[in-house]
């Protein structure tokens with residue numbers, strides 16, 4: 307899988323590695339593990355992300371720093387590698403800079419329908435996570451280069467992108483890789499699980515309680531809708547970043563095939579997170595609104611207002627059932 311990558315990488319010396327906006331465990335885990343690989347093999351490497359790294363991933367940053375770019379940050383690099391995304395526009399400031407500054411761009415990713423024009427594209431839609439792909443880079447090159455910190459970073463990405471090894475993207479190989487990472491890393495699953503999941507604030511739980519009250523079922527209980535509004539954030543002293551994982555609650559209702567969490571951003575529109583636990587393809591669904599993602603998890607914006615967004619997302623979804 308990494309033959310081309312390994313044969314061409316030594317044509318470069320200064321490499322920028324960028325993870326997607328609104329970062330998650332898989333993009334940060336794979337970014338850190340890739341940067342450490344490049345560093346161990348003699349490349350000068352810098353990691354960039356436009357956004358704040360979620361609080362529950364901060365423990366990973368000492369393994370490799372992730373910086374916020376400014377417009378001059380990118381000039382010094384002769385290669386860029388984008389991780390966990392397959393369209394330049396998912397990578398924030400880099401997309402604008404790159405329009406006027408053509409440089410080779412490679413991707414390592416597992417989302418469907420990649421854009422054209424990447425010099426090297428490791429695009430494996432069936433992979434559970436980008437972290438699983440970075441593990442394969444180490445395996446094809448020198449597995450002994452995975453140290454304890456890299457093992458923790460890769461493990462985190464696999465766990466967060468697979469709902470803790472529950473999704474249908476998980477193969478026997480995924481579980482074997484996860485087991486190897488536990489062995490190499492010398493940590494217990496609960497250490498990572500607690501760092502990632504058991505750090506909710508009381509305010510977040512109150513917000514969840516508000517959001518649960520909004521659950522509505524459509525199409526004979528096959529589509530579940532949940533909303534979060536600015537008033538709820540104000541009443542509980544929270545922000546939209548506190549809604550992480552909320553969509554799994556409506557998705558866990560019996561007979562529900564797909565769930566959508568709608569976050570009302572007022573004039574900016576409505577942010578929709580779509581999840582499926584059936585053969586309903588929420589990537590196709592989200593693309594009708596100009597968004598996208600995976601078959602089982604995708605996102606999109608609606609121009610609003612909230613009531614209109616609910617109506618349209620349900621009517622488009624009903625054609626998919």
Ligand SMILES: [Mn+2]
Pocket residue numbers: 332333390416435436467
């Ligand atoms: Mn991913």
